[in-house]
Amino acid sequence: DTAVSQTPKYLVTQMGNDKSIKCEQNLGHDTMYWYKQDSKKFLKIMFSYNNKELIINETVPNRFSPKSPDKAHLNLHINSLELGDSAVYFCASSTPRGGEDTQYFGPGTRLTVL
Amino acid sequence: SQQGEEDPQALSIQEGENATMNCSYKTSINNLQWYRQNSGRGLVHLILIRSNEREKHSGRLRVTLDTSKKSSSLLITASRAADTASYFCATGSGNTPLVFGKGTRLSVIA
Numbered sequence: 150d151t152a153v154s155q156t157p158k159y160l161v162t163q164m165g166n167d168k169s170i171k172c173e174q175n176l177g178h179d180t181m182y183w184y185k186q187d188s189k190k191f192l193k194i195m196f197s198y199n200n201k202e203l204i205i206n207e208t209v210p211n212r213f214s215p216k217s218p219d220k221a222h223l224n225l226h227i228n229s230l231e232l233g234d235s236a237v238y239f240c241a242s243s244t245p246r247g248g249e250d251t252q253y254f255g256p257g258t259r260l261t262v263l
Numbered sequence: 264s265q266q267g268e269e270d271p272q273a274l275s276i277q278e279g280e281n282a283t284m285n286c287s288y289k290t291s292i293n294n295l296q297w298y299r300q301n302s303g304r305g306l307v308h309l310i311l312i313r314s315n316e317r318e319k320h321s322g323r324l325r326v327t328l329d330t331s332k333k334s335s336s337l338l339i340t341a342s343r344a345a346d347t348a349s350y351f352c353a354t355g356s357g358n359t360p361l362v363f364g365k366g367t368r369l370s371v372i373a
Contacts, residue, residue, distance in 0.1 A: 153305070182360075190349060192306070192363040205360055239305055248293040248357040249313075254305030 152176050153255040155240050161261045169226045170258045172240030181223035182241040198223050235262045268364050275370040282339040284367040286352030293357050297337045300349045344373045
């Protein structure tokens with residue numbers, strides 16, 4: 150039943166480690182996104198993929214690498230984690246039409262880097 | 264750069280009262296959306312208003328858009344404790360990504 154799912158929900162790790170977050174959507178959307186929400190609740194887009202192709206890559210360190218094996222999945226791999234990476238990461242999906250883009254969000258992954 | 268700015272940052276009201284939140288933005292838009300985020304959850308789409316629309320209703324929600332002032336408001340009537348959440352506006356400008364504001368944290372006290 151879950152439309153957009155993410156795993157894990159919580160991730161606690163040490164600085165310098167490499168970790169991955171997975172996202173899957175069963176809505177048949179062709180576009181998927183990764184957002185970062187900081188402690189002040191500011192939501193900032195990181196990446197957007199359309200049919201497995203990267204279309205948006207905001208100014209994100211190249212330690213972050215998204216991978217889309219198919220249009221229903223968009224995973225986020227983070228190398229050499231830093232304290233400042235601690236945040237909640239949201240996956241979202243949509244099918245933009247006519248300039249309108251109603252997005253469906255996953256439950257979020259709370260990443261804590263110690 | 265950030266597009267939407269919600270106002271106020273936080274709002275506390277009694278159950279049954281109306282809650283009004285405002286959003287201002289800087290550049291031309293194609294549409295504006297409002298989302299709700301419950302604590303510890305993802306955002307949920309509430310309503311979309313197009314740039315050629317001035318007002319839209321959905322249940323207890325009423326959204327207005329004034330493109331001349333580059334502002335929108337979200338009114339929740341007869342609020343309930345379950346309306347307690349953060350509310351975000353997001354502006355859409357065609358092929359550019361949605362840009363979210365920082366949100367208004369609404370607390371409805373029973």
